[in-house]
Amino acid sequence: MKGLNLALTIIGLTALTALVSCSESHFKEDKIYAGGVYAPAKALNDGKSVYTEYCMPCHGVNGDGKGTSAKGLSVPPRNFLLGQYKFGRVVSGELPHDEDFYKILREGLTGTAMLPWKELSDTQMFNLVQYIKTFAPTKWDGADKKLGDVIVVTKDPYGEAHKESAIQRGKEVFHAVAQCWTCHRAYVSHAEFSEINQKINGKPVTEFDPEMYHVKLQPNDYGYSSMPPEFTYDSVRSAKTVEELYIRLNAGVGGAAMPSWKGVLQDDEIWAVAHYVKSLMDLKNTPERQKLLDAAK
Numbered sequence: 368m369k370g371l372n373l374a375l376t377i378i379g380l381t382a383l384t385a386l387v388s389c390s391e392s393h394f395k396e397d398k399i400y401a402g403g404v405y406a407p408a409k410a411l412n413d414g415k416s417v418y419t420e421y422c423m424p425c426h427g428v429n430g431d432g433k434g435t436s437a438k439g440l441s442v443p444p445r446n447f448l449l450g451q452y453k454f455g456r457v458v459s460g461e462l463p464h465d466e467d468f469y470k471i472l473r474e475g476l477t478g479t480a481m482l483p484w485k486e487l488s489d490t491q492m493f494n495l496v497q498y499i500k501t502f503a504p505t506k507w508d509g510a511d512k513k514l515g516d517v518i519v520v521t522k523d524p525y526g527e528a529h530k531e532s533a534i535q536r537g538k539e540v541f542h543a544v545a546q547c548w549t550c551h552r553a554y555v556s557h558a559e560f561s562e563i564n565q566k567i568n569g570k571p572v573t574e575f576d577p578e579m580y581h582v583k584l585q586p587n588d589y590g591y592s593s594m595p596p597e598f599t600y601d602s603v604r605s606a607k608t609v610e611e612l613y614i615r616l617n618a619g620v621g622g623a624a625m626p627s628w629k630g631v632l633q634d635d636e637i638w639a640v641a642h643y644v645k646s647l648m649d650l651k652n653t654p655e656r657q658k659l660l661d662a663a664k
């Protein structure tokens with residue numbers, strides 16, 4: 368009898384210690400977030416433990432992006448305290464939807480330390496995302512807060528059949544309508560640049576920006592500077608297809624210099640420039656890449 372009592376006391380004590388050591392940081396209350404998303408306390412607690420195991424090394428104990436493995440990464444992990452995100456399917460600056468985070472978790476951000484997390488279950492992803500929101504309560508807490516409108520993918524007016532004319536039109540948009548080259552760099556010769564500008568803006572170019580063939584580092588809201596990708600070489604982080612590029616161009620990159628082109632360019636111009644950027648991405652590791660760069664310098 369005595370032995371049993373002792374055993375029970377030990378079990379009781381162990382349980383108590385476990386309770387005390389965890390209770391400090393455990394969530395006891397459910398939360399209601401922007402867009403009316405309901406996060407039970409249990410989901411937040413479960414999310415926290417998965418976060419601690421998988422995400423903390425980079426994103427940090429406090430979510431500030433300064434985990435032990437973050438040192439030396441050329442693209443720093445997101446600082447979740449800011450409540451600002453780059454790759455939602457919403458116009459830059461608006462709050463993304465849970466589904467946007469799931470996509471990033473499933474696919475990763477190409478070319479960065481943010482890898483795909485294929486082993487996470489749907490429940491784990493839900494819990495993680497709800498937990499991440501606790502780092503930025505002023506942005507997320509409250510059912511009255513709004514999420515951004517999801518970018519609607521219209522019908523591609525070009526499609527595979529008219530891909531070549533899309534690329535041609537996209538090249539004009541890139542170099543003479545939207546001036547994407549001012550941050551990203553130009554991909555045509557001086558002569559072609561002048562020709563395109565003559566066609567689109569009614570006058571030739573005689574004086575050329577000496578920096579037109581260089582990508583230019585841009586300050587961002589995260590406290591460091593982002594390099595615009597050189598599409599024939601660098602990774603595009605959130606888009607592999609023309610459709611995903613269309614979404615990214617409409618959305619922009621949140622908190623970074625890359626603006627949203629929604630309402631700035633016509634919808635068919637956005638499709639065209641998405642096809643053009645994809646054609647540049649397809650040159651990666653091909654002999655044609657060098658030919659293009661030799662012509663554009």
Ligand code: HEC
Nearest residue numbers: 421422425442443444445452453454455476479480481495
């Ligand atoms: C090896 C380091 C590393 C680990 C581990 C890691 N991340 Fe990241 N994460 C990054 C980097 C780097 C970025 C920033 C990429 C960028 O700015 O393009 C990022 C960005 C993000 C973003 C921001 C997306 C946006 O639209 O701005 C989210 C959300 C995110 N990570 C969630 C997670 C979660 C959840 C985990 C754990 C399952 C995790 N990360 C694990 C490195 C990491």
Ligand code: HEC
Nearest residue numbers: 545547550585593594595603604605606620623624625640
């Ligand atoms: C004011 C400077 C600026 C202009 C103008 C600009 N961009 Fe960007 N762009 C950036 C920066 C900076 C990034 C990198 C952002 C980051 O990941 O932090 C970027 C990223 C991108 C990406 C990659 C997104 C990803 O998922 O990694 C694409 C595609 C892109 N820009 C296309 C364009 C196109 C097309 C235009 C013109 C219609 C354009 N940009 C105009 C600065 C600019």
